[in-house]
Amino acid sequence: MKNRLKVLRAERDWSQAELALRLDVSRQAVNAIETGKHDPSLPLAFRISRLFAIPIEAIFDDRDGGQNGAR
Amino acid sequence: MTTASKLHKHYNMLIDIAFWSFLIQSIIPWLRHLGLSNFRSEGIWDIISFIVFYSTFLLLVVLVASSALRDEYAQSLWNKTAARIAKILAIAPLPLYTILFFMVGLNEAELSQIAPENTYLGHASDARLGGAAHQLLALAKACFMIGIYYPFAFVSLYKWQRWRDG
Numbered sequence: 001m002k003n004r005l006k007v008l009r010a011e012r013d014w015s016q017a018e019l020a021l022r023l024d025v026s027r028q029a030v031n032a033i034e035t036g037k038h039d040p041s042l043p044l045a046f047r048i049s050r051l052f053a054i055p056i057e058a059i060f061d062d063r064d065g066g067q068n069g070a071r
Numbered sequence: 072m073t074t075a076s077k078l079h080k081h082y083n084m085l086i087d088i089a090f091w092s093f094l095i096q097s098i099i100p101w102l103r104h105l106g107l108s109n110f111r112s113e114g115i116w117d118i119i120s121f122i123v124f125y126s127t128f129l130l131l132v133v134l135v136a137s138s139a140l141r142d143e144y145a146q147s148l149w150n151k152t153a154a155r156i157a158k159i160l161a162i163a164p165l166p167l168y169t170i171l172f173f174m175v176g177l178n179e180a181e182l183s184q185i186a187p188e189n190t191y192l193g194h195a196s197d198a199r200l201g202g203a204a205h206q207l208l209a210l211a212k213a214c215f216m217i218g219i220y221y222p223f224a225f226v227s228l229y230k231w232q233r234w235r236d237g
Contacts, residue, residue, distance in 0.1 A: 018156050026079040027231070029144030037236045 002061040006034045008052050023047055079142040083233070086134055092127040093223050096120070131222035148236070152229045195206055 009019050009030075016034070020027040023044065032038035040048065049056045123185065141149060 022082075024079075025142040026083065028083060028144050028237075029079075032144050032236055037237075038147055039145050039206060058130060 001035070001036060001039045002063075003033065004059050007032070007047065008013075008059065009034075022051055079145065082134070082142075082145055083138045085130065085140075086220050086230060089127055089130045089205070092123065093131060096124050096127065097223075110174075121224045128219060131226055135222045135225050148229055148230055148232045151232050152225060155228055155232075166171060167179070204217060 005019075007034060009016070014022075016030045017027045020030045023030070024047075025044065030036065035063050045056050045060065052059065138146065138149075
């Protein structure tokens, strides 16, 4: 699934480790989400949405039909 | 930082430590057997290597079994690994049996030539047990070996999945 996590993180000048800390996940998890290797769960997607204070659909775009999280 | 994120942060590091520690300790007997290493464990080193080996083994078991240590990405990697292991277990027996069929064709002396020095190959008293007791003993040995190497195999596959994602 495509997402704007890297852009949003860069706008705030956060490192992956810093974002991971704020989301209570590992840095590897942030990296996997940013690169589209892992689709976050709904609770994590909501945490990301709340952290950046924007709707989920403004961060994630499921129109490429990606389902990495389930594979 | 919460306790959960501390554990998540250290999970992959612990995976790496356990993997390399177990791999090195498994390789040393083979290197010694092939004459590529002069390291010999004697006295206190015997005790230390025993403690390190079983500590590593226990760490591997905890890392595989404990879901509390994983965040959702690590859990998704774990799920992929479990799925692959399930496939391998379904497919592997046929080639494995074929290999074993040819290996039992070798006599004990030939086996001792290719196995590391501390590999237990059985002895004459096993044969005297006969019948069910002998089969039970063989089954126990197989379970022991699988029990020792399964967590390592799981972690190796997990590391490979992580490397592929990286």
